[in-house]
Amino acid sequence: VRSVTASEELGQRLRAHGMQPQILNALSHEHEAQIISQAGQLGRLTIATNMAGRGTDIRLGEGIAASGGLHVIIAEVNDSARIDRQLAGRCGRQGDPGSVSLYLSMKDTLVERQLGLLWPWLLKKWRHPNLAAYAFRRAQAQSEREAYSRRLSVLRNDDWMASALPFSHRGDA
Secondary structure, X not given: OHHHHHHHHHHHHHHHOOOOOEEEOHHHHHHHHHHHHXXXXXXXXXXXXXXXXXXXXXXXOOOOOOOOOEEEEEOOOOOOHHHHHHHHHXXXXXXXXXXXXXXXXXXXXXXXXXXXXXXXXXXXXXXXXHHHHHHHHHHHHHHHHHHHHHHHHHHHXXXXXXXXXXXXXXXXX
């Protein structure tokens, strides 16, 4: 829900500056194919959440490859670095040219949730760019460890349920 809200808010802000973005999120899923088919066209600005349009290649319009290809802007990190790499990879599918930019804030919810309020203070005090990159990597790594632990717990609970309720696997009712 957070990413849907963020994509809608970004769309409103861009419209206030005279731009006309297409927004691809859970609220626009019925138009997903149409939005993706237009995403690689000249002058097109598409905002998408990390789940939107997965498994679909963006075809570049005429002249787009010659001008540098698709440009992907990542405006917030995801709980998993793997998802960020997938998003960055959208810009160079099928051997097409492309580029990616990353704009982050220490007020990002992932950083605040995983690292607390001390990190922004440290970054302000030391002003070292490598420290900011380290903070984001650390926040993602912590989030990935927590997700792994949750998946492992679900697997253990499933195994326990299967052994505690052996009758649940019988075919006779």
